[in-house]
Amino acid sequence: MYYRRKIDDYLSNWKADLAHKPLIVKGARQIGKTESIMHFAKANYENVVYINFALEKKFSQILADGYDVASVIKNISLADPSINFLPNKTVIIFDEIQENPDVATTLKSFKIDGNYDVICSGSMLGINYKKIHSNSVGHKTDYEMYSMDFEEFLWAKGYKQEQIDSILSHMVELKPFNDNELAVFKSLFLDYCVLGGMPDVVKLYIETGTFSGTLDVQEQIRLDYEEDVRKYAEGLDQTKIISVYRSVPAQLAKENKKFQFNKISKNARSREYTGCIEWLIDAGVITECNCLQYPELPLKGNIEESKYKLYYPDTGLLVSALDAEAQEDLRVNKNLGVYKGALYENFVAEAFVKQGLGIFYYKKENSTLEEDFFVRTQNNLIPVEVKSNSDQSKSLSSLIKNENYSDISYGIKLGDFNVGNANNIYTFPYFCAFKMKEYLTQSEKSPTSKR
Structure with missing residues (x-):
């Protein structure tokens, strides 16, 4: 059973904003980030692409040819040919990005391209942001999530x-x-x-x-x-x-x-x-x-x-x-x-x-x-x-x-x-x-x- 979280309303408002940017959901381990994001994605998108960098090492090289959208999508498809990308109908979820923090550098390209919504999630991001080549400043939105509050x-x-x-x-x-x-x-x-x-x-x-x-x-x-x-x-x-x-x-x-x-x-x-x-x-x-x-x-x-x-x-x-x-x-x-x-x-x-x-x-x-x-x-x-x-x-x-x-x-x-x-x-x-x-x-x- 899924329990309502405050991020639910935030995600709905984020999607409703026509000018919304790629989103990074930050927070400590096991506070419910992935569960809330997936609950939202399945209810609001025809196509959901979910990539977990901690569990699926085959996606570790998706940035090998650069940070542009075409190269990233090509390398994701090479790693898993069953994944489809439907423009304007797809949300791409990059989970556990502390294992591949440079993925955040692609967000500027995804924002400019505009064909796909992107949500990143991970723990330890305060640590691993320091390793990112470019933080896509101005082309992303950060959301800090916590464990459940009393409400x-x-x-x-x-x-x-x-x-x-x-x-x-x-x-x-x-x-x-x-x-x-x-x-x-x-x-x-x-x-x-x-x-x-x-x-x-x-x-x-x-x-x-x-x-x-x-x-x-x-x-x-x-x-x-x-x-x-x-x-x-x-x-x-x-x-x-x-x-x-x-x-x-x-x-x-x-x-x-x-x-x-x-x-x-x-x-x-x-x-x-x-x-x-x-x-x-x-x-x-x-x-x-x-x-x-x-x-x-x-x-x-x-x-x-x-x-x-x-x-x-x-x-x-x-x-x-x-x-x-x-x-x-x-x-x-x-x-x-x-x-x-x-x-x-x-x-x-x-x-x-x-x-x-x-x-x-x-x-x-x-x-x-x-x-x-x-x-x-x-x-x-x-x-x-x-x-x-x-x-x-x-x-x-x-x-x-x-x-x-x-x-x-x-x-x-x-x-x-x-x-x-x-x-x-x-x-x-x-x-x-x-x-x-x-x-x-x-x-x-x-x-x-x-x-």
Whole structure:
């Protein structure tokens, strides 16, 4: 069974645009890229040409005579005479292009030719783009895909769009959820935290109605990621890259205010790991949260290069990396224990990234003033605090009240509580994080908004 993904609407709009360019769908391994592309292609084209460079080595030489369309099609036909090319009725899918990254150089020719739609897909593209002779700049469109977000998970569970959109309505209208709504969405959210959004994991959970077998799938995905390090990390210390990847869950559990290399090895220094973190980010298997120098706009030009936190882009994979006792508590008892703050913080980071929101945090040296995340609208910088308990939000209040931080007029707190508003702090349940971008857009436009 195919589960609806957000890329579905994107692909439909892409095809409907008469000026559309060849498309490259990027993202980490096993997030559902190929399945979504093939589902779309079969439903919208009379003829589908699918080439997988990882599985079909016979296509490895299709660029031997150059990057023009005629030469590429000739060499594809030589490799497999059964393939047909019907002008204006064909989509060509180049999959696993990390194995043959120069294929991206043909996209300019395909765009100019205009007879065939082209969709490329692959993992590790952040790494392998560096090997491409010409990136066909201006003649292609890139789409970044992720594992399923909470909304896609709810679609897979059978929830209707109006039910999901009601979450946003509660946020915008500052209307508390009733007890039944709150209980249902919290339960679904906890399941999603444990499972994450890897399609194979979600499918197994839905088909069986239990968590049985899902941990095995998650562990295999993590092992596959580590195998990618051994396969693709050239010129870098592969052991150190894997050490960084494995260190993230423990460092999050300790709520470190920056990633600490001495937690990997007692005498480790950042300079020894130059390139390792960039490699993992480019590969799409970790996410970097930058520390702001000051809690003010702009964001991207206001970061401390040496301070950052690292997250897993899929919270389910983070959960699967925890110790056996934590697995038991999470999957059977729904007790988050010592990892509660780490999991929720990772989920919020994941949700923000999947919405296209940058992730930034702040920690003032020699002070208790700190904030988990910052997001922005056109006119405001909004601190976002992720609470694993009911303690007061002292830093959030300080940022809002401090006249030196003129970009901040209100804050948001995500936690295990209902919708509320007090002292310019807007509180929402954790599960609302996936609607944050829409909420910010609507609240900014609202004529009755107090912001």
